Amino acid sequence: MAFEKPITIKEAVENMAARQFLLPSIQREFVWKPEQMEKLFDSLMKEYPVGSFLFWSVQGDNVHNYQFYEFIRDFHEKDNKRNPKATTSGMHSLTAILDGQQRLTSLYIGLKGSYTEKLPYKRVNDPNAYDKKKLYLNLKMPSDRIDFRFLSDKEVVSYPKGEYFWYRVGDILNCNGMPDIFKFITVNNITENFASECLMMLFQQVIMSPVIHFFMEKGNELDKVLNIFIRVNSGGTQLTYSDLLLSIATAQWENEDARDRITELVDEINDYGDGFNFDKDTVLKSCLVLCDFTDISFKVDNFNAANMKKIEDEWDTISQSIRVAVKLLASFGYNAKTLTANSVIIPVAYYIYRIGNPINFDVASKHQDDRNQIKKFVIVSLLKRIFGGQPDNVLRPMREIIKGMTDKFSFDAIKSNLKITNKSLRIDDEDINALLYTKYGSNYAFSLLALLYPTLDYRNIFHQDHIIPRSLLKSQTKLRKLGLTNDQINFCLENVDYIGNLQLLEGVPNIEKSDMPTQQWLDQTYPTAQEQADFRHKHYIPSVELSASKFEEFMKQREVLIANKLEQILI
Structure with missing residues (x-):
């Protein structure tokens, strides 16, 4: 992977508008504020480097195997803050942006779109609470920080004309060169040299100079692409591998939004008892285990369409099993601090799933023996730190043992039959x-x-x-x-x-x-x-x-x- 021939901002914007540049579902939402976008344009005008970008050349089946999203052009804090799904029907190739989403979106909004945010002290549902703003450049006020601002139509005309002349930044895309710049300045009776210097620099940086320097990843192995994405995004809010797999799962579910359902479940179970600290990893791993997939590792191949369909079909039952398992742990007195291995809920959820999610399993007296055995299993598993290291190596054989439990949960069965190198649930005098x-x-x-x-x-x-x-x-x-x-x-x-x-x-x-x-x-x-x-x-x-x-x-x-x-x- 090496640097490709750089492109201009205008070329990048045109590719976004033509839906040739798209965002993979692993990307998060646009989060930059107007001040950050203004600073980006200020840096361009001062010829500061704006960082390199990482693109992925998507070819063949991968164009249709995964979900891609369009760039946001007209951001609205209430009504349009999520990237729309892109239609790739008929497309044979596209370029997915792995690193640089926030910067490219900012350029797109600044040059072709708008940013609408809620006015302070207004109610969220008040239609008059939102002001649509576009990016302007003041041609009459030289300063160390060139004056870019997102302004509404009302704000533009409210400034004193002798001190401000607001130029709509996106208009530079229609400029064909210096003659157009001089014509604009003459028609508008602008005498300051600063104005012509600003417009010439804006034209140079947006239209002429290839300032978008990028690497192009050309491999088709999504596992490699995901690992690259994690690496290049490690400086900010870090994504886990399961975050990315969840994004892929979202694209595979037909009737539900996997991301929404799973994050909602995580929020719900973390509120049980004194509170827990479960994450999407635990829920995703539970899905793989409860559906009896042979391979339960976090790999792209395990998140294919067939597996995701089974998880979607079984989601109501799977999620209920997880809920009951967490309620049990809360009833045992555990919380975020004392539950030292979140993976311990997975075998419990698997057992509950296998016996059909009986009603009131966590409180009914007829399930008391089961609950006592499960409690003992949970406590000893945590004390023996059985899930440390590679939990998959424990979950697979443990699942096979639980499959043989037809009537009651048996801690002794797991203790006697679990055979893993350097791991055991057996307790001896030395342990005590x-x-x-x-x-x-x-x-x-x-x-x-x-x-x-x-x-x-x-x-x-x-x-x-x-x-x-x-x-x-x-x-x-x-x-x-x-x-x-x-x-x-x-x-x-x-x-x-x-x-x-x-x-x-x-x-x-x-x-x-x-x-x-x-x-x-x-x-x-x-x-x-x-x-x-x-x-x-x-x-x-x-x-x-x-x-x-x-x-x-x-x-x-x-x-x-x-x-x-x-x-x-x-x-």
């Missing part, structure tokens, strides 16, 4: 010992605590609470006042945040507890000996004095209780 080093604030702390509290209703808000207050154990001053030795102080400082000192408390009780000494809070909240004994049992708290001086003994005994419980659950 490692889990005891999980710390407060770790993304995995919630998953571990959730194993210890299987019966909590996680629709309520629970906080990770330090049993012996952190404010005490992290303060050397306070610890010395209590008479602790240097070794005891060091132990407190080093171990305060480990799982052995953490419990789950509902939000309100935890706020009430705050930095209160633990035994004082217990006496106040649970006044009877039996109530305190029940609390200690529920939270795996040993019969040890709950004080800083006894913190080391407390930690050793509580870690034993936690380890025993984890062994009972996991081994």
Whole structure:
């Protein structure tokens, strides 16, 4: 790929108008504001470089295999801000713009179109709230920044004639050379040399000088084109490969807009519970897995017309399975911070999809056993970080195991049959010992605590609470006042945040507890000996004095209780 012979702005504009230059569906919408477009024309007049462009020569079947869009000519903030779909019927070749959309659109709007934006303090639905503006150049005010402005017809005539003469920039396209420029200046009685200099420079930069320098990619492999596109657009808001594949999917769906449906679903599921951070990648991958495609990798070949038709046909069922899976995770107490691998919802959604999306699966009592098994699967998968690295290598064999589950979800079936190099859901004593080093604030702390509290209703808000207050154990001053030795102080400082000192408390009780000494809070909240004994049992708290001086003994005994419980659950 090398630089081609550059072209003029006029040639580029004519190609856009003739629909020979089009935008691939991987491009985003036009987002530049009038000020940015004005600065682009100012840079042209000062002969600054405006950057190189990247074009793609589309030939043969690719002209019709993918959706392309026209450039926006008359932008309207409310009624016309999306690129119209291009009709390529009868075309055998075209040029797709991979890099330079914003600049080329700005040139097109400035020379041939208009920009309509809402006036401030006007209602969106007020027809008088929008002002159609075209690009003008002031021929009577020399300055360091040549005066380009988008102006409405009313604004043009509102300026004092002695100080401003607004020239419609697009009129330069009808100029045939210097004689036309001098004729215009004479007819309009313009005496300033600045005016003729401006018009001559505008003519030179738009009509004469080949300022559009571009690379031309001529390959037909769309995977290569997508990777090029990602690379050249990495400086701005980065697109993922799935963003581009989604654009291709949009072109393949016949009755629905894939982009709209998938982004709507992402927004919806991210609002469940305390909020999640799912993205289009997760939904697209779920589509490939749930439809039982052999290859579930993000490749262009997997987003062909046949596969996209199946996904479109199954969309209602697929999307409902994903919704239920996310609702389940929310009911387990997970959110954007604690769900350390979004891919864990895919096997869950696949199981729900396989059993036909039963009504009220996330709350009905008859599905309680299923939910318990799924919860265990989710927690252990996250703790064992099973989806790290290449999730596809886990999702494929996991899907085959789930296919064999005819009646109930079985965590043990997955644990026993999942055979992947360096990955396993099996837990041994070494794993349990490692889990005891999980710390407060770790993304995995919630998953571990959730194993210890299987019966909590996680629709309520629970906080990770330090049993012996952190404010005490992290303060050397306070610890010395209590008479602790240097070794005891060091132990407190080093171990305060480990799982052995953490419990789950509902939000309100935890706020009430705050930095209160633990035994004082217990006496106040649970006044009877039996109530305190029940609390200690529920939270795996040993019969040890709950004080800083006894913190080391407390930690050793509580870690034993936690380890025993984890062994009972996991081994």
